[in-house]
Each structure stands twice: as structure tokens, then as C-alpha cells.
């Protein structure tokens with residue numbers, strides 16, 4: 577997605593070989609116009625898939641799920657993150673290990689909001705190690721719903737997330753795919769044509 581790649585080049589800050597800071601427009605201060613365009617781009621890429629709900633994880637995925645779901649005319653759900661492992665019969669839950677924070681937390685979704693009739697699109701800000709997204713796919717599997725695919729705003733293609741999810745047969749659409757990055761330069765996999 578051209579506008580997104582240009583914005584990453586202009587305002588993104590590479591903090592280390594693996595961490596990209598985008599909090600001036602994507603995940604702290606948020607550009608609503610770009611966010612809506614991102615939602616439209618995901619809706620277009622998954623057109624015809626009869627999606628019934630969009631699923632994300634709090635907090636940085638919420639506005640992208642909102643923009644996508646609004647464009648598709650369906651509800652969105654955000655999985656909640658909890659430190660304490662308090663399993664309840666009323667939720668689908670999965671553990672997620674955060675490599676950046678070196679901690680394991682639990683994500684959960686109330687059972688009443690996912691059913692075997694649902695066709696789910698997952699949307700999130702980053703695809704990095706894939707741990708968070710794998711957790712969401714486990715929740716979908718447990719609910720019996722159909723996973724249509726994953727929309728990632730930024731994919732760090734040099735990390736293992738895509739490979740992991742593709743192995744499980746999941747369709748992935750990323751709007752900006754970073755092949756490599758350093759403090760001097762960010763290299764994208766696809767040209768900024770669309």
C-alpha cells in the first residue's frame with residue numbers, strides 16, 4: 577500500500593535491527609485517515625469472502641479492526657489480554673508469549689461472540705514472530721469458526737511469523753512487507769504501487 581510505505585519511510589524510526597517505531601501515526605498517536613484507508617485496503621483484499629466478524633487483539637489492533645469492520649459492515653471483536661491465568665468456562669483462551677516483553681500472557685474472547693457459523697478475518701498492526709496471531713488462530717479453531725485469513729498492517733518479513741502461519745495454511749495479506757531495515761534504510765518486498 578503506497579501511502580503506508582511512504583509514511584513508514586517518512587515517519588517510522590528504526591530502533592534496532594528488529595524494532596520499528598511507528599507511534600507517531602499508527603499505534604500511539606493515530607492518523608485516522610490512513611487508518612480508514614488501511615481498513616478499506618483489507619476489505620478489498622478479502623472481498624467476496626463473506627466475512628461475518630473481524631477479530632483483533634487489544635490494544636494496537638483495535639482501530640484497524642474497527643476501520644476494516646466498518647468498511648465490511650460487520651462487527652469486530654478484540655481479544656482481551658490478561659496477566660493472570662484465570663480460566664473461565666465462558667471464554668475461549670490461549671497463551672501468548674511476548675518476545676519483546678519476555679512474558680507470557682493470556683488472551684481471551686467471550687464464547688458468545690464466536691460461533692461455528694462465523695467467517696473470521698484477523699487484523700493486527702504487526703506480523704513479527706506471529707505469536708499473538710497464532711494465539712488468535714487457536715481461539716478461532718476452538719470456537720469452530722472459519723478463519724478466512726489475516727490482514728497485517730506491517731509485516732517484518734525477516735521474522736518467522738509469516739512462515740509459521742503459512743505452514744498452518746493461513747492466507748496472509750500484509751500492506752507493507754519489510755524485507756530488511758537499519759537506522760539508515762528500510763527495504764520493502766513489494767514496490768509501493770498500490
Ligand code: 5GP
Nearest residue numbers: 594595596597636702703704705706707708
Ligand atoms: P508478534 O511477535 O506476536 O508477531 O507481535 C506481537 C505484537 O508486538 C504486535 O502486534 C505489535 O503490537 C508488537 N510488535 C512486534 N514488532 C514490533 C515492532 O517492530 N514495532 C512495534 N511498534 N511493535 C511491534
